[in-house]
Amino acid sequence: QRTSPPSSGVSGISICGVTKNFGSLSVLEDVSLEIEPGSFVALLGPSGCGKTTLLRIVAGLEHPSDGVIRIGNETVVDTAKRIDVPSNKRRLGMVFQSYALWPHMTVEQNIAYPLRKQGVPRSEWPARVASAIASVGLPALLDRRPSQLSGGQQQRVAIARAIAARPRVLLLDEPLSNLDASLRDQLRRELRMIHDREGITTILVTHDQEEAAMLADLVAVVRDGGIVQVGSPSDILDRPADQQVASFVGYGNFLSATVLESAKGRIELVLSDGQKLALDHAGEHMPAGKAVVIGSRSHELGVSTGAPESGDISGVRGVLEATTALGRWRERRVAIGDDRLVIRELAEDDATMEPGQTIWVTMSTTAPVLRR
Numbered sequence: 001q002r003t004s005p006p007s008s009g010v011s012g013i014s015i016c017g018v019t020k021n022f023g024s025l026s027v028l029e030d031v032s033l034e035i036e037p038g039s040f041v042a043l044l045g046p047s048g049c050g051k052t053t054l055l056r057i058v059a060g061l062e063h064p065s066d067g068v069i070r071i072g073n074e075t076v077v078d079t080a081k082r083i084d085v086p087s088n089k090r091r092l093g094m095v096f097q098s099y100a101l102w103p104h105m106t107v108e109q110n111i112a113y114p115l116r117k118q119g120v121p122r123s124e125w126p127a128r129v130a131s132a133i134a135s136v137g138l139p140a141l142l143d144r145r146p147s148q149l150s151g152g153q154q155q156r157v158a159i160a161r162a163i164a165a166r167p168r169v170l171l172l173d174e175p176l177s178n179l180d181a182s183l184r185d186q187l188r189r190e191l192r193m194i195h196d197r198e199g200i201t202t203i204l205v206t207h208d209q210e211e212a213a214m215l216a217d218l219v220a221v222v223r224d225g226g227i228v229q230v231g232s233p234s235d236i237l238d239r240p241a242d243q244q245v246a247s248f249v250g251y252g253n254f255l256s257a258t259v260l261e262s263a264k265g266r267i268e269l270v271l272s273d274g275q276k277l278a279l280d281h282a283g284e285h286m287p288a289g290k291a292v293v294i295g296s297r298s299h300e301l302g303v304s305t306g307a308p309e310s311g312d313i314s315g316v317r318g319v320l321e322a323t324t325a326l327g328r329w330r331e332r333r334v335a336i337g338d339d340r341l342v343i344r345e346l347a348e349d350d351a352t353m354e355p356g357q358t359i360w361v362t363m364s365t366t367a368p369v370l371r372r
């Protein structure tokens with residue numbers, strides 16, 4: 001897990017019991033999250049789960065129906081005490097999906113605008129603007145207007161504007177989703193570098209698990225207006241809390257099973273066709289009799305005609321239903337009791353298997369065992 005040294009004056013964020021209703025629609029329900037000073041947190045979830053609303057509440061652009069938010073030692077919202085510090089007094093930097101630059105201002109004026117608002121003496125502006133520009137890797141385009149810049153350059157200006165005012169917290173709402181893939185990748189790296197260099201506590205809203213895993217120290221998975229799992233990127237990707245989180249982070253294969261016994265990091269399971277299987281298990285305790293699923297990504301599974309022998313690979317018997325050629329890949333559909341698994345392998349290996357044939361599906365002994 002990456003950690004960044006908090007520089008002086010860096011603030012943590014505390015979100016306590018935040019609820020938000022729009023009329024009769026409940027969008028957030030009793031959400032709490034502690035964010036350490038200087039950390040990079042991703043709010044990860046599907047469209048409509050409420051992650052943007054939570055970020056906007058931290059920003060002061062939306063007001064919670066209930067709850068408390070503290071930034072550093074300052075309470076910025078407390079519904080019970082009727083505290084609600086205006087957005088422009090919260091000392092935040094914000095970057096959104098749309099760059100939201102002022103079209104009539106030059107790059108320099110855009111970046112300096114928050115400095116003016118904050119009352120930074122004019123004599124300090126050039127140095128602050130230059131340092132923010134250098135931070136985001138923009139060439140000297142100070143006199144251009146936003147319309148004369150590419151999308152990537154505009155987003156760099158938006159990031160420079162957000163950090164020039166030395167905010168306590170940086171809030172990013174899908175800032176890279178309008179950019180093409182290679183530019184997005186480059187700017188992701190730069191966002192992480194900016195965070196590490198400036199040490200600003202950062203919250204990123206994203207629906208992209210890869211982006212969350214690449215940037216964040218801590219990922220909070222949001223679903224249906226609540227946080228369902230908080231952990232490091234590897235916690236979330238390797239030990240998702242349940243089947244729904246697993247599907248969301250790229251697990252495509254689920255084998256249903258019932259727990260026979262679980263102790264000392266091992267779990268014994270029985271599959272729907274009566275086969276038994278033992279796996280390593282580091283996740284939540286699963287009592288005997290519990291209905292679970294074993295999650296795998298399609299490239300983590302393999303097929304073989306014999307039982308696997310290696311110690312860190314387990315095997316279960318199945319019946320090959322079909323093989324589909326997909327360019328350099330080959331997909332095998334295998335029936336195991338009532339379940340169907342799809343296994344993707346490189347088509348290079350010469351493995352002739354006939355539909356109807358009994359084969360072995362191999363999986364890692366650390367494949368996660370999840371609540372259904």
Ligand code: ATP
Binds near residue numbers: 047048050207
């Ligand atoms: P997306 O990635 O699509 O923006 P999200 O997870 O960020 O999704 P939110 O934008 O927070 O989700 O929206 C959560 C829910 O709240 C949605 O059902 C949305 O329609 C609703 N919502 C958001 N803002 C308002 C509003 N001002 N009035 C009424 N409903 C709203």
